[in-house]
Amino acid sequence: MSLRHAILGLLYRRPASGYDLLKTFNESLAHVWPATQSQLYTELGHLTSSGLVVVRSEGPRGRKEYGLTEAGDAELHHWLVDVEPEPPRRNDALLRMFFFDRLDTSEARTYLEKRAVVAGRQQAALIAVSEQTERDGGPLSTYGLITLEFGVRLAEMTREWAEWASEQLPTISRPETRQDEETG
Amino acid sequence: MSLRHAILGLLYRRPASGYDLLKTFNESLAHVWPATQSQLYTELGHLTSSGLVVVRSEGPRGRKEYGLTEAGDAELHHWLVDVEPEPPRRNDALLRMFFFDRLDTSEARTYLEKRAVVAGRQQAALIAVSEQTERDGGPLSTYGLITLEFGVRLAEMTREWAEWASEQLPTISRPETRQDEETG
DNA sequence: TTGAGCATGTAATTGGTTACATGATTGT
């Protein structure tokens, strides 16, 4: 469960309220680890109970500003260096490929060409963000740029793969015939 | 929710019991869409209620063999061609990168070098599986090979990215200092 | 006769999403 670590990581930089964290999640972390308002407030409660964060100060409108405790700081470091990252377990796009023998070749080709176009657009968008971040500069952006670069390379790889895949398709249209038929 | 579609896709090839499906999930689908025994039996119940699958025959030990209905077949086709695949939303490894300014350069380098090694091993393993599948042949393996190729390219890209990233690290060790400290 | 493998199901818990509910402050 990395949500707790995402919160610890943000609080390491500066103390923040649930409301502040939500904005950061939506603006910066949305594409690597989305979280909802509901989740954040719940998790801040859990983190407080387990002593990893603490309410530093209370402000207007019931605002509670959280900060890391020493235990929270240690847990963040432990997670960063000692815990093996879990690769994503599920991939909707790849799951489909397993069943493409159900389609005829022209349907499969249409699908793969669309994947290539979408990946190309994604790549262009990420490059734009990347260049903007670079222009804005600042030493803190180093790791942001490294993260973005992964996205750029992933999009590029996906586009190339989809183009390659559509060339691998059998040239004759051969939708497999069902063995038997029944209406539920 | 793609589990239902994974089940439909497998049942399109041949009728199967929950037990059969579990084996196929563990052997073939584990890396793109894992599912547990519990999930499969529950989902087969839902699919039956909604008329997408039907019990074709019952065998020894209470075995129930499921097959697609016409509605199930239509739903599978609809999903394959009309529904945009959802890209994975969460990436544990990338989330870490956001917080790497908390580490000093040597810790970050160690981490990234390990990523590169792991990705390289992964790539080798997938190439081996790929070559074996190719040798075993059969027209049904076309899409299996396309899926595997994605994995190979992803691993390669990850390795290259991790190597590149470790070169981007600032040369001086500069762990950010905490602004303030408190024990919960 | 016994153990491996076949075969199904339910319960409890966790993590995530959507929706509901409420209210305070601040700038115009």
Next chain:
DNA sequence: ACAATCATGTAACCAATTACATGCTCAA
């Protein structure tokens, strides 16, 4: 006064994981 935004919290629901629970069949 009013709207925008700040700010927190809970409830219901869904998907996934782990654990619990039971029993049959077949081959050695």
